[in-house]
Amino acid sequence: MCVGLSAKVVSVKDGTALIDANGARREVSADILEELEPGDYVMVHAGVAIAKITESDEDEAVDVMENFI
Amino acid sequence: MNEQARKARDIITGYKGRPLRIMEVCGTHTHEIFRLGLRKLLPDNVELISGPGCPVCVTPVGFIDEAIWLALEKGCIITTFGDLIRVPGTEMPLAGARAKGAQVRPVYSPLDAVDMARENPDEQIVFLAVGFETTTPSACLAVETAKKEGLKNFSLLTANKTMPNAYKALEGSADAFLYPGHVNAIAGNKVCEELKERGVSGVVAGFTASELLIAIAVILKNAEKGEPFFVNCYPRVVKDEGNPSAQKLIAKVMETCDTEWRGLGVIPMSGMKLRDEYAEFDARLKYDMPKITGKPNPACRCGEVLQGKCKPSDCKVFGKVCTPEHPVGACMVSDEGACAAYYQYGENL
Amino acid sequence: MSEKTVTLAHGAGGKQTSELIDQVFKAHFSNPKFTADDAAVLDIGEGRLAMSTDGFIVSPFEFNGGNIGKLSICGTVNDLACMGAKPLYLTCAFVIEEGFPMDKLEEIAAAMEKTAAEAGVVIVAGDTKVAGKGQVDKVFITTTGVGRIMDNAHTSGAFAKPGDAVIVTGDIGRHGCTILLARDEFGIDAEVDSDCAPLWGTVESLYSVTDDIHTIRDATRGGVGTVLYEIAEQSKVGVRLNTADIPVDPAVKGVCGMLGLEPLYLACEGRLVIIAPGDKAPALVEKLREGKYSKNAAIIGEITAENAGRVVMETEIGAQTMLPQPGGELLPRIC
Numbered sequence: 001m002c003v004g005l006s007a008k009v010v011s012v013k014d015g016t017a018l019i020d021a022n023g024a025r026r027e028v029s030a031d032i033l034e035e036l037e038p039g040d041y042v043m044v045h046a047g048v049a050i051a052k053i054t055e056s057d058e059d060e061a062v063d064v065m066e067n068f069i
Numbered sequence: 070m071n072e073q074a075r076k077a078r079d080i081i082t083g084y085k086g087r088p089l090r091i092m093e094v095c096g097t098h099t100h101e102i103f104r105l106g107l108r109k110l111l112p113d114n115v116e117l118i119s120g121p122g123c124p125v126c127v128t129p130v131g132f133i134d135e136a137i138w139l140a141l142e143k144g145c146i147i148t149t150f151g152d153l154i155r156v157p158g159t160e161m162p163l164a165g166a167r168a169k170g171a172q173v174r175p176v177y178s179p180l181d182a183v184d185m186a187r188e189n190p191d192e193q194i195v196f197l198a199v200g201f202e203t204t205t206p207s208a209c210l211a212v213e214t215a216k217k218e219g220l221k222n223f224s225l226l227t228a229n230k231t232m233p234n235a236y237k238a239l240e241g242s243a244d245a246f247l248y249p250g251h252v253n254a255i256a257g258n259k260v261c262e263e264l265k266e267r268g269v270s271g272v273v274a275g276f277t278a279s280e281l282l283i284a285i286a287v288i289l290k291n292a293e294k295g296e297p298f299f300v301n302c303y304p305r306v307v308k309d310e311g312n313p314s315a316q317k318l319i320a321k322v323m324e325t326c327d328t329e330w331r332g333l334g335v336i337p338m339s340g341m342k343l344r345d346e347y348a349e350f351d352a353r354l355k356y357d358m359p360k361i362t363g364k365p366n367p368a369c370r371c372g373e374v375l376q377g378k379c380k381p382s383d384c385k386v387f388g389k390v391c392t393p394e395h396p397v398g399a400c401m402v403s404d405e406g407a408c409a410a411y412y413q414y415g416e417n418l
Numbered sequence: 419m420s421e422k423t424v425t426l427a428h429g430a431g432g433k434q435t436s437e438l439i440d441q442v443f444k445a446h447f448s449n450p451k452f453t454a455d456d457a458a459v460l461d462i463g464e465g466r467l468a469m470s471t472d473g474f475i476v477s478p479f480e481f482n483g484g485n486i487g488k489l490s491i492c493g494t495v496n497d498l499a500c501m502g503a504k505p506l507y508l509t510c511a512f513v514i515e516e517g518f519p520m521d522k523l524e525e526i527a528a529a530m531e532k533t534a535a536e537a538g539v540v541i542v543a544g545d546t547k548v549a550g551k552g553q554v555d556k557v558f559i560t561t562t563g564v565g566r567i568m569d570n571a572h573t574s575g576a577f578a579k580p581g582d583a584v585i586v587t588g589d590i591g592r593h594g595c596t597i598l599l600a601r602d603e604f605g606i607d608a609e610v611d612s613d614c615a616p617l618w619g620t621v622e623s624l625y626s627v628t629d630d631i632h633t634i635r636d637a638t639r640g641g642v643g644t645v646l647y648e649i650a651e652q653s654k655v656g657v658r659l660n661t662a663d664i665p666v667d668p669a670v671k672g673v674c675g676m677l678g679l680e681p682l683y684l685a686c687e688g689r690l691v692i693i694a695p696g697d698k699a700p701a702l703v704e705k706l707r708e709g710k711y712s713k714n715a716a717i718i719g720e721i722t723a724e725n726a727g728r729v730v731m732e733t734e735i736g737a738q739t740m741l742p743q744p745g746g747e748l749l750p751r752i753c
Binding site: 002003026029033043046047053059060065 | 071073074076077080095096097150177178179180181200201203204206207210249250251252254255275276277279280283286287290291300302303304305306307308312314315318
């Protein structure tokens, strides 16, 4: 239901983060994430960073496949 | 495709266990599953059905009528996620109202609608707040911002929904749920754990090809064991506790209420509305809106499609009267809708 | 003339109309064929002619990589080129909103002059109307062109055959993405410029490799996806695309990711879709990659007998899916 975009945090100021996804940049709200820093990766939805995430899905893939298959 | 995804794919294509019905309850899952052609990999004994997870699809006809009333009768500027613009109301969609002079603007974020209100103090801006747990924080942030700044020309027309009671309404529709990753990123996994205790299985899934393949493989492997299960297959985004700040924000600004789901009817305590302290931002109260009840097209079977009771192609109007260019039901409107996805991606390829 | 604007008097047909024509249009479009008479007199010669017309109403009228003037030349020149026709003559008609800055009109005319020169086409007639404030959005241009079709060129959307390759002449969707960003409705920044370019030279270079080219289309409004559906329909064939082979600029991908859009439906104004026999395709691509406007040319798929009328994609997980049919307004999908 919710298009999410994974993006890298470029800068954070006053509850607003500038994020970059493949060179497309936008300011989003950083209000509901604590201690966001430049270089972090976030999942963005409707102009709000909703979760801190890892850059790629590869480690997760190994982890899930090893533990639950 | 990485090595793990390939392994997962082999598990899926080689599945020989009992027949399984898996319901995805997230429109973006539906969309990605079709985009990847994932259904084509499934063996005959595994069926993926598209549940009510597209906020556009579950938004009732009356909500569109309410928005059009605000635009045409009250002269408000309607700001909305783009998907909602073509959803049919009783008489017309918002696109039709726009042709009659209504101002309808797609926005990326409700926060952009607040910016618009700040920059246009003489205009009344209404944001159409649809969506589930993932989207609700953005609407709450918008209201909080408007309140803090003392903006008097911004309000929400709310149709926000929550999933827990919908899962209950859908119990028995499928053998396992593919839980919506971004809802759980906010709400956490507690509801899914509780469902497992009650015998309802499912996994939280992400949205990349690899994440979807692995999530389905995990369902197939665990289903063979016969015990109810819950697995978080999206740990890089979803934590068990979800996002506590977002939960706190939602609880501060909104409270639960009964709400109508298109096709499913009213599900008790499955909606969100603004708390009394935020009443000035509630468009229904602010504009003293009369009770508006929409009349859906009786031929449309979106409701049954959403519950997995019929396939889009079983509906009489599907693909004939009801097409993405002229949608009858909401499931044909959004790219995420089950009917639109069936129609556009050619299920019978 | 920085302070000057176009007024209704400029469109009234009198002295001020002459001034406008002299100062702006004659200064840029002057050539022996462009006379003060009612119509241009042209010596066309032998052979088949191609003729096309197109209206341009882009908003905003200036964007990264061009303006409406450049676009109005490229659009018509490229339509002619797609028929294997060397563009010869062009006419242009302006509808200008009262109050439009004169220096911007000058810039538009200059861009038209430059682009026409590059395309080797001569502007032979023009018309100017001024509409009252609010009656048009700043400036609309319509161009009409004729070109001579090369004797060895026979292209049509109906000529695609099973076994043909599908080639695009560069990364897709840049123009549409540029316009989307220029409207600044979604607060997104990205370094993307329009692919808008005159493509006669590109088409001509194809014929130095082979005459056996079945279809050439410029992927304008509706993008490459729409063009492929049209070809599938016209030729009664299927199109199979390899998703991984479709060139898309990373920033365009990023913008599309944010808004839930599909690059295959974003407009291009300097990209061709070429359908030619599979065995000729590698040499065509090699030739294209030498060209100024087709450095990223690539084979993206093939024409099939099965799935007639459909565009099917080979996806990253090794399955097939149908490319959704384009339809309606391009709305960002967020929810």
